[in-house]
Amino acid sequence: RALELELGSSTQTSHRLLAYSDALLSIIATVMILPVAHTKIHPDQKLGESVQQLLLTKIAVYLMTFLIVTVAWAAHVRLFQVIELIDDVLALLNLACMMIITFLPYTFSLMASFPGVPFGIFLFSVCAVVIGLIQAVIVLYGFYHPHLLNQQIQVSENQNFYKRHILKIILRGPILCFLAAVFSFFFIPLSYVLLGLVIIFPHLSRFITWCKTKILGQRNEEEEYHSLETFSFYLSEPLSKERVEAFSDGVYAIVATLLILDICEDNVPDPREVREKFHGSLLEALSEYGPNYLAYFGSFVTIGLLWFVHHSLFLYVTKATRLMGLLNILSLAFIGGLPLAYQLTSEFAEKSHNEIEAIQVSCVITFFASIFQFAIWTTALLHERETLHPFARYGGKEHAFMFAKLALYPCVSLGAFFLTCLLSEFSTEIFHLMQIVIPFAFLALRIFVRISLTLIKSVMSLSRRKVV
Amino acid sequence: RALELELGSSTQTSHRLLAYSDALLSIIATVMILPVAHTKIHPDQKLGESVQQLLLTKIAVYLMTFLIVTVAWAAHVRLFQVIELIDDVLALLNLACMMIITFLPYTFSLMASFPGVPFGIFLFSVCAVVIGLIQAVIVLYGFYHPHLLNQQIQVSENQNFYKRHILKIILRGPILCFLAAVFSFFFIPLSYVLLGLVIIFPHLSRFITWCKTKILGQRNEEEEYHSLETFSFYLSEPLSKERVEAFSDGVYAIVATLLILDICEDNVPDPREVREKFHGSLLEALSEYGPNYLAYFGSFVTIGLLWFVHHSLFLYVTKATRLMGLLNILSLAFIGGLPLAYQLTSEFAEKSHNEIEAIQVSCVITFFASIFQFAIWTTALLHERETLHPFARYGGKEHAFMFAKLALYPCVSLGAFFLTCLLSEFSTEIFHLMQIVIPFAFLALRIFVRISLTLIKSVMSLSRRKVV
Numbered sequence: 001r002a003l004e005l006e007l008g009s010s011t012q013t014s015h016r017l018l019a020y021s022d023a024l025l026s027i028i029a030t031v032m033i034l035p036v037a038h039t040k041i042h043p044d045q046k047l048g049e050s051v052q053q054l055l056l057t058k059i060a061v062y063l064m065t066f067l068i069v070t071v072a073w074a075a076h077v078r079l080f081q082v083i084e085l086i087d088d089v090l091a092l093l094n095l096a097c098m099m100i101i102t103f104l105p106y107t108f109s110l111m112a113s114f115p116g117v118p119f120g121i122f123l124f125s126v127c128a129v130v131i132g133l134i135q136a137v138i139v140l141y142g143f144y145h146p147h148l149l150n151q152q153i154q155v156s157e158n159q160n161f162y163k164r165h166i167l168k169i170i171l172r173g174p175i176l177c178f179l180a181a182v183f184s185f186f187f188i189p190l191s192y193v194l195l196g197l198v199i200i201f202p203h204l205s206r207f208i209t210w211c212k213t214k215i216l217g218q219r220n221e222e223e224e225y226h227s228l229e230t231f232s233f234y235l236s237e238p239l240s241k242e243r244v245e246a247f248s249d250g251v252y253a254i255v256a257t258l259l260i261l262d263i264c265e266d267n268v269p270d271p272r273e274v275r276e277k278f279h280g281s282l283l284e285a286l287s288e289y290g291p292n293y294l295a296y297f298g299s300f301v302t303i304g305l306l307w308f309v310h311h312s313l314f315l316y317v318t319k320a321t322r323l324m325g326l327l328n329i330l331s332l333a334f335i336g337g338l339p340l341a342y343q344l345t346s347e348f349a350e351k352s353h354n355e356i357e358a359i360q361v362s363c364v365i366t367f368f369a370s371i372f373q374f375a376i377w378t379t380a381l382l383h384e385r386e387t388l389h390p391f392a393r394y395g396g397k398e399h400a401f402m403f404a405k406l407a408l409y410p411c412v413s414l415g416a417f418f419l420t421c422l423l424s425e426f427s428t429e430i431f432h433l434m435q436i437v438i439p440f441a442f443l444a445l446r447i448f449v450r451i452s453l454t455l456i457k458s459v460m461s462l463s464r465r466k467v468v
Numbered sequence: 469r470a471l472e473l474e475l476g477s478s479t480q481t482s483h484r485l486l487a488y489s490d491a492l493l494s495i496i497a498t499v500m501i502l503p504v505a506h507t508k509i510h511p512d513q514k515l516g517e518s519v520q521q522l523l524l525t526k527i528a529v530y531l532m533t534f535l536i537v538t539v540a541w542a543a544h545v546r547l548f549q550v551i552e553l554i555d556d557v558l559a560l561l562n563l564a565c566m567m568i569i570t571f572l573p574y575t576f577s578l579m580a581s582f583p584g585v586p587f588g589i590f591l592f593s594v595c596a597v598v599i600g601l602i603q604a605v606i607v608l609y610g611f612y613h614p615h616l617l618n619q620q621i622q623v624s625e626n627q628n629f630y631k632r633h634i635l636k637i638i639l640r641g642p643i644l645c646f647l648a649a650v651f652s653f654f655f656i657p658l659s660y661v662l663l664g665l666v667i668i669f670p671h672l673s674r675f676i677t678w679c680k681t682k683i684l685g686q687r688n689e690e691e692e693y694h695s696l697e698t699f700s701f702y703l704s705e706p707l708s709k710e711r712v713e714a715f716s717d718g719v720y721a722i723v724a725t726l727l728i729l730d731i732c733e734d735n736v737p738d739p740r741e742v743r744e745k746f747h748g749s750l751l752e753a754l755s756e757y758g759p760n761y762l763a764y765f766g767s768f769v770t771i772g773l774l775w776f777v778h779h780s781l782f783l784y785v786t787k788a789t790r791l792m793g794l795l796n797i798l799s800l801a802f803i804g805g806l807p808l809a810y811q812l813t814s815e816f817a818e819k820s821h822n823e824i825e826a827i828q829v830s831c832v833i834t835f836f837a838s839i840f841q842f843a844i845w846t847t848a849l850l851h852e853r854e855t856l857h858p859f860a861r862y863g864g865k866e867h868a869f870m871f872a873k874l875a876l877y878p879c880v881s882l883g884a885f886f887l888t889c890l891l892s893e894f895s896t897e898i899f900h901l902m903q904i905v906i907p908f909a910f911l912a913l914r915i916f917v918r919i920s921l922t923l924i925k926s927v928m929s930l931s932r933r934k935v936v
Contacts, residue, residue: 023721253491304563
């Protein structure tokens with residue numbers, strides 16, 4: 001260690017490196033919605049069919065990329081929970097790792113366009129293996145310079161055990177990918193199965209352990225010893241709350257800005273057209289885009305408020321368990337779908353049949369994004385002593401209000417969905433106006449919760465009095 | 469204050485709100501490079517002419533947006549240095565403010581497409597005025613609930629003075645914009661002058677004050693008193709270092725990911741074309757894109773390393789003065805131009821004349837991005853006691869190494885530029901290979917600095933001995 005400092009290799013906190021990695025990963029995960037959203041749907045086609053066409057290729061690419069990138073992100077979080085300080089070499093290695101990760105979406109695009117050709121899956125697997133190797137080098141480098149490690153591991157006598165354990169976790173995915181690469185030349189479906197396994201493996205293995213302990217009851221002692229040690233490290237502090245927040249912020253931010261990008265590229269009229277068609281009146285030309293502006297503001301408000309709900313929730317979350325992390329990622333995957341919702345509702349503003357379906361797709365996306373947020377909250381409530389701030393627990397002063405906040409979007413989107421089925425007059429304009437009005441609902445919510453709480457209390461005391 | 473808590477309006481730290489705002493603002497500032505980069509240049513055209521065409525409209529839009537958004541960002545930073553805690557109302561007001569700011573790029577696109585029509589400039593000014601008004605409401609809300617304010621202001625007796633001072637700073641820009649909106653119907657050039665004034669006003673006013681103190685010497689006492697109070701608040705802690713880092717990270721991250729977006733949209737071959745033109749061989753079809761991959765990795769390495777240099781620099785920066793902030797923003801504006809450099813070098817891979825010009829444009833962009841980083845460093849050295857960590861000051865153990873790190877990119881890009889003038893054989897491939905090799909230069913740098921320092925020392929001691 002003295003030699004290390006003598007060599008002048010400046011040791012640094014990893015805070016900013018991690019923030020930058022989170023930003024990169026979240027943007028990469030989300031940005032693949034753009035090819036989905038930009039798919040031109042012919043106005044004569046029915047949306048139902050086209051959506052099915054989309055579903056099969058581009059949405060699959062988007063979801064696969066999103067999930068794979070989040071797996072890479074989770075591995076990255078684990079890795080830098082072990083290595084707490086960095087130096088220049090680690091920073092450069094991490095950047096190399098990021099470079100390969102940002103290349104993954106391209107390999108997915110190839111896979112989706114040529115599902116029967118082994119090259120796409122081969123390329124992806126090679127990238128995954130390279131990422132795994134770089135991360136393994138980072139681990140080895142970290143254990144070779146122990147002052148970079150987490151305090152708990154630094155003082156542990158069992159460093160080698162930790163090293164093997166972490167390497168196992170990090171190399172698990174790449175080994176599956178290596179097998180996928182090999183099999184891609186013989187039997188492609190097996191490769192796809194292996195890749196699917198990479199995504200669900202962490203959850204699967206945890207689920208199996210959970211079942212095992214439930215069925216077999218107590219485990220033998222030696223196993224207990226090992227699992228205890230890993231437990232204290234991997235499960236009690238499963239995901240750093242800060243990094244979950246940073247990753248989520250990145251997704252919300254990029255989704256909000258993708259909207260304006262579309263507006264800037266599609267809705268600036270051509271000077272020549274303005275001269276010929278609208279007699280030089282820019283205002284008249286722009287008034288054609290009225291529905292798009294409405295759609296933009298409506299979508300932005302939705303994204304902003306979903307961020308706001310997420311922010312309010314995580315304000316009272318003290319610790320994010322693995323399941324909460326998974327639910328958060330599912331919620332984010334639907335958030336990433338919002339540019340598609342925007343594109344659909346702004347494109348089919350006045351075409352009667354597609355218009356309703358576009359609104360329904362928007363409602364479904366919003367509903368799932370918000371219901372998974374709600375699920376994070378209910379999951380947190382199950383272990384409220386460990387995961388929640390006292391204010392947000394049952395009986396805490398913010399509990400009812402938090403409940404109302406989280407329930408608002410699922411209710412509204414479900415309501416809007418049923419309205420589209422009932423009312424034949426429902427239009428995108430009404431839908432977007434609804435979206436824009438919701439912030440005032442949030443402001444009114446606190447008053448509403450207060451009044452209803454007082455009502456409930458008075459009704460209860462009234463009924464109690466009657467009983468007496 | 470007790471009433472406030474009684475009402476249950478939950479007071480929160482603003483950390484995450486600010487991080488999210490930074491992410492949004494940095495992405496919005498940078499994303500407008502996309503329309504520039506996506507401008508199709510006809511292969512027969514000379515690049516020189518097209519670049520001039522671009523310069524006049526789209527690059528102007530990009531730069532204007534970037535600078536205006538950074539002005540809005542700086543105002544936002546100031547605002548939340550005053551208001552340190554937030555509640556739900558402030559969070560929602562801030563989101564509304566963000567919504568209008570993200571709409572600004574669209575108004576710029578309109579302005580650039582229709583420079584002679586008053587509507588574009590009118591719309592922009594209206595947005596700016598609305599942003600100003602929302603921020604003014606935030607300030608008034610903050611001063612109405614003093615427990616949200618900065619500690620220093622909370623205990624100050626002169627709260628009203630602060631309130632007026634901050635409102636003045638925040639409303640300065642919007643008032644100019646309001647005038648611009650009014651004049652846009654009479655005399656458009658004046659409106660543009662007024663808008664230009666919005667960007668340079670903060671720097672101009674500071675420059676004038678600086679000149680005044682230099683020329684007039686000591687100021688009278690009353691002025692001294694006021695300026696001292698504002699000084700302690702506005703100039704000694706001019707920009708929060710954290711937020712400068714967050715904003716910069718956002719720009720670097722979005723630039724790095726815009727590259728892969730281009731790759732995914734342009735370089736996935738059409739299945740039909742592969743079948744007909746390449747007899748079903750995907751590999752053959754992809755080998756056509758070889759130069760693009762090279763360009764991608766080269767550009768990513770450049771962006772990653774410029775981030776790395778920025779990161780290393782700010783590790784030793786303890787405080788960012790206003791001038792350093794300005795230089796940082798100029799550096800980031802050029803960083804934002806890198807997707808254009810990527811597009812040019814990957815598009816003109818094998819067209820002799822344009823190829824050289826594309827490389828030269830890339831070199832110029834890289835040079836300015838890195839020389840402004842270097843300028844931050846030299847500016848910091850001027851006041852090294854206040855702005856730098858002891859390690860990085862003159863004689864500090866990291867000083868020489870930091871110097872070498874920051875000088876590497878200006879030297880390399882300048883060298884590459886002159887090579888393109890001298891060698892007729894210089895190609896984009898060589899250029900990108902150069903880019904990819906540079907990380908190893910960074911790793912070698914430490915050794916190189918060490919050797920050269922030892923050499924200098926031994927030469928000096930040798931010459932001293934001779935003198936003796």
